[in-house]
Amino acid sequence: MKWDTLDEEPCSLSRTIAVVGDRWTLLILRECFLRVRRFEAFQSSLQITRHLLSERLKKLVRFGILRRVPYSEAPKRYEYILTQKGLDLYPIIMAMVHWGDTHMGDERGRPLLHEHKNCGKLFDPVMVCSECGEVLHAKQVHVHAGPGQREAVG
Amino acid sequence: MKWDTLDEEPCSLSRTIAVVGDRWTLLILRECFLRVRRFEAFQSSLQITRHLLSERLKKLVRFGILRRVPYSEAPKRYEYILTQKGLDLYPIIMAMVHWGDTHMGDERGRPLLHEHKNCGKLFDPVMVCSECGEVLHAKQVHVHAGPGQREAVG
């Protein structure tokens, strides 16, 4: 597998893995969703090495997930803010959190609870069909080759 | 970070990353959802090294994501089948596929199209609130410490 061109594979999962498919990137993004924005803050809350953090932030900026925004002119300092593309990763992270809550829990109970401001209740994220609104299950989904796959293969 | 105990962290995202947080594991699971079950089939469709495939399958079995089921007695041969815990990873994979479709697409169009058998239509997966059914956005969610976090910290 050539990881350097994974983002051009004719597979949307591969392309997503090219961006978030390593152990640190999703943890960095979790911090972003918890309003962490600065290098030192990421580093101390994650205990990631400074080298790796620097690499990952650059990569996320390159892919348009984060924007590097100056917050101080002298000395020049930057913070990292989620773009819309980055905010759209939210369902991925919530799906992972929910799976962890369901299947990897221990006797201590859930680490975090999520409140939906619109309805005021504690909730779980649920994945539904955009057309009929029903809850999705793997066995009810049929996969077809789309135009991108036919072009890539044929 | 001690990756060997990541599945015991007081964070459901970390615990999920402990299982699926590397580049190959999610690609292997994609094949599982496409009904691939056997060692040779995984290896040839993914071009993963046999060594790594063997490691990853063992890990997925250890975590209860796959079951190793004999399909031939002499010689002893096994295939790998998703458990319910594994099937429940579907929303994660669909969320990643959807994000890739939306943000990493190219001029060739989508590689795969998904049909919901229940309603017969091509669909996108959408994440909603379990309580009110509205579409979820990061900014409408407020996070509280749950019992697992308080026990871990306090």
Next chain:
DNA sequence: TTTGACAGTTCTATTTTAGAACTATAGCCT
């Protein structure tokens, strides 16, 4: 002038992954 905060970069050691070759069991063909 010295100290400290912040945002990195650079270096070496360890761990992980890639790539290829090898092992083992058994059916089938001649």
Next chain:
DNA sequence: AGGCTATAGTTCTAAAATAGAACTGTCAAA
């Protein structure tokens, strides 16, 4: 019987990624 093929791995060495610590540069405040 002897050799070929299929399947499911294991073992080996080289290359790449990550960990961990120290170092750099800028500026403000004491």
